[in-house]
Every structure is written in C-alpha cells, then in structure tokens.
Amino acid sequence: MEKLYEGKAKIVYPGPETGTFRVFYKDDATAFNGQKKAQIGGKGVVNNKVSSELFRYLESHGIPTHFIRELSEREMLVKQVEIVPLEVIVRNRTAGTFSKRYGVEEGIVLKYPLVEFSLKNDALGDPLIYDDAALGLELVNGAELARIKELALRINTLLKEFFAERNLELIDFKLEFGRALTPGPSPKGERGKILLADEISPDTMRLWEFGTGKKMDKDRFRRDLGGVEEAYQEVLRRVIGGTA
Ligand SMILES: Nc1ncnc2c1ncn2[C@@H]1O[C@H](COP(=O)(O)OP(=O)(O)OP(=O)(O)O)[C@@H](O)[C@H]1O
Ligand SMILES: [Mg+2]
Structure with a gap:
C-alpha cells in the first residue's frame, strides 16, 4: 500500500x-x-x-x-482532517522547554493550566507563536482559535483525572487539531468542524508518578534515564487496567 x-x-x-x-x-x-x-x-x-x-x-x-x-x-x-499547523501545548507544571525559556526550575505548579502554541514547522524548530501572529498569518480564524483553547482545557481536565486514577500526574502534553473534511449527518454537515487529531501517548505527554515523582514518558529517552521500554509498558498497563 x-x-x-x-x-x-x-x-x-x-x-x-x-x-x-x-x-x-x-x-x-x-x-x-x-x-x-x-x-x-x-x-x-x-x-x-x-x-x-x-x-x-x-x-x-x-x-x-x-x-x-x-x-x-x-x-x-x-x-482525514486538514491539520491546523499549530502544536497546542497544555501545561500544569513547569518542565522542559518552558523551564529553559523562562529560567525556572521544573515541577513548579502553575497558577492555572497554560495553553501555549508553537508553529508546526520542523525546519524552524517549531517556534513559539502568539495568537495575533497565528491569526494574522491566517493559520486559524478567531472562532477556531477560541474553540481550540476551550477544547484543550477540557481535554486537560479529563486527562488529569484519568491519569490521577492511575497514580500518574499529567504535567504537560501536546495536541494537534484539524478541520473535518467529510460532511456529517447534521444539516450543516461536519465540514470544517475542529477535531482532535494525531496522537496522545507517552511521546507527547509528561507523566510523573505520584509519590515517587518517577518520569513515565519520553523524557526517559531524551535524558538517558534508562528503563524507557519498561516505562512505556507500565503506562499502557495502567491505561488499560484502570489502576496503578
Ligand atoms: N487525522 C489526520 N488527518 C491528516 N493528518 C493527520 C491526522 N492525524 C495526524 N496527522 C498528521 O500525520 C502525521 C503523523 O506523523 P508523525 O507524527 O510521525 O509526524 P512528525 O514526524 O511528528 O511530523 P509533523 O507532525 O511535523 O508532520 C503528522 O504530520 C500529523 O500532523
Ligand atoms: Mg508527530
């Protein structure tokens, strides 16, 4: 194929x-x-x-x-969707590039969850982009941007709860959204509707075990912490099994 x-x-x-x-x-x-x-x-x-x-x-x-x-x-x-060329990041605690960018230690609980955007462009290193630039460049329109932020925060609430039940704390994650191409059953159709796309996995989230603080995500690979395969398998076990 x-x-x-x-x-x-x-x-x-x-x-x-x-x-x-x-x-x-x-x-x-x-x-x-x-x-x-x-x-x-x-x-x-x-x-x-x-x-x-x-x-x-x-x-x-x-x-x-x-x-x-x-x-x-x-x-x-x-x-199939038309991918919105933004990486949508939600942060509950400081970590990774956020900590580097602002010179703050990792693990600080943020006053409220942050929604951050970067331009999906590997050649440019996915640079941070602000709302006006995304709107001015017509990467999204105002209604889509508002919808994406609303969905990102709802997804954060739902995923935080899902992982907490499995003794894992959701630190941050990256989402991609797209516009539906196929007409739906409703009179207006689904065309243009914003859908969550791509993947949500230990590659695209940070998960720290409650109590131990053990990293259970791709940071084990990025930082050569060892036990990479085991951490991925353990996340799968908890996701499917429903408990720690
Ligand atoms: N429903 C969908 N319709 C169209 N494209 C999609 C959909 N879901 C995911 N994609 C795109 O498919 C590709 C998946 O491949 P992968 O995650 O390996 O890409 P990548 O190497 O991260 O590169 P990039 O995201 O920069 O293209 C991504 O480009 C992603 O944006
Ligand atoms: Mg990808």
Missing part, C-alpha cells in the same frame, strides 16, 4: 473509504528536533493502544476526535 506520508513516529496510508486514513505507529523515537534518534522496542504498540484508549475516553466525554477504530496492534483508522 502506498504511503501518503512518513513522519518521525508514524506512517499515514489511505484508509478503506475516502476521507479516512490508516495510521501505523513505528518504534522510531526522535528528540531535540530530530538530532537524537533511536528505536524504543514496542513503542508503536504502546502509543497506538494508549492513543486509542484516550481518544475513546475523550469521545465518551464529548470531545470530537478523528478516531474511528483500532485496526491492529500498531494501526488505527482515523478521519
């Missing part, structure tokens, strides 16, 4: 019906904008299963997503 797109973590193929994509999750891992590369054994399976479970959970709580169904251990079927 011909590839439509091969990214750093996933391969996108045409789906069985027009307007659908089959997404294959690879074990390939990259960090620091592609400078560090390796494989994490079993990561593709974990990320496909974790993402599928989280999309189902979010859908059941009223969040519109691109997810249709799981096709296999490493593949999901999704609705």
Whole structure:
C-alpha cells in the first residue's frame, strides 16, 4: 500500500473509504528536533493502544476526535482532517522547554493550566507563536482559535483525572487539531468542524508518578534515564487496567 506520508513516529496510508486514513505507529523515537534518534522496542504498540484508549475516553466525554477504530496492534483508522499547523501545548507544571525559556526550575505548579502554541514547522524548530501572529498569518480564524483553547482545557481536565486514577500526574502534553473534511449527518454537515487529531501517548505527554515523582514518558529517552521500554509498558498497563 502506498504511503501518503512518513513522519518521525508514524506512517499515514489511505484508509478503506475516502476521507479516512490508516495510521501505523513505528518504534522510531526522535528528540531535540530530530538530532537524537533511536528505536524504543514496542513503542508503536504502546502509543497506538494508549492513543486509542484516550481518544475513546475523550469521545465518551464529548470531545470530537478523528478516531474511528483500532485496526491492529500498531494501526488505527482515523478521519482525514486538514491539520491546523499549530502544536497546542497544555501545561500544569513547569518542565522542559518552558523551564529553559523562562529560567525556572521544573515541577513548579502553575497558577492555572497554560495553553501555549508553537508553529508546526520542523525546519524552524517549531517556534513559539502568539495568537495575533497565528491569526494574522491566517493559520486559524478567531472562532477556531477560541474553540481550540476551550477544547484543550477540557481535554486537560479529563486527562488529569484519568491519569490521577492511575497514580500518574499529567504535567504537560501536546495536541494537534484539524478541520473535518467529510460532511456529517447534521444539516450543516461536519465540514470544517475542529477535531482532535494525531496522537496522545507517552511521546507527547509528561507523566510523573505520584509519590515517587518517577518520569513515565519520553523524557526517559531524551535524558538517558534508562528503563524507557519498561516505562512505556507500565503506562499502557495502567491505561488499560484502570489502576496503578
Ligand atoms: N487525522 C489526520 N488527518 C491528516 N493528518 C493527520 C491526522 N492525524 C495526524 N496527522 C498528521 O500525520 C502525521 C503523523 O506523523 P508523525 O507524527 O510521525 O509526524 P512528525 O514526524 O511528528 O511530523 P509533523 O507532525 O511535523 O508532520 C503528522 O504530520 C500529523 O500532523
Ligand atoms: Mg508527530
């Protein structure tokens, strides 16, 4: 089957019906904008299963997503969307690039959850972008931007609760949104509707274990902390099992 797109973590193929994509999750891992590369054994399976479970959970709580169904251990079927070229980051505690950028230690509880945008452009290193620039460049319109922020904060509330039940604290995460292409059943149709897309996995979140503070996400790979595969498997176990 011909590839439509091969990214750093996933391969996108045409789906069985027009307007659908089959997404294959690879074990390939990259960090620091592609400078560090390796494989994490079993990561593709974990990320496909974790993402599928989280999309189902979010859908059941009223969040519109691109997810249709799981096709296999490493593949999901999704609705094709027109990706909004913004990485939408939600932060509950300081960490990573936020701490570096503002010269603050990691782990400070933020007064309220922050929604941050960066431009999806690897060549530029996904630079931080402010609302007026995203609007002025017509990457999104005002209604879409407001909707994306609203959804991002609702998703944060839902995911924080989901992971807390599994003894994991959601520190921050990255989302991608898109515009629906297929007309829906309603009179107005679904076209243009903002849907949560891409993936939600230990590659795209920071999860710290309550009590121990142990990092259970891609930071184990970025920072050579060891036990990378084990941490991914443990997150999957808790996501599926429902408890720690
Ligand atoms: N429902 C969807 N419809 C269209 N494109 C999608 C959908 N969900 C995810 N994508 C896109 O598919 C690609 C998935 O591949 P992957 O995550 O490996 O990319 P990447 O290396 O992170 O690169 P980039 O996101 O910068 O293109 C991404 O470009 C993502 O934006
Ligand atoms: Mg990606």
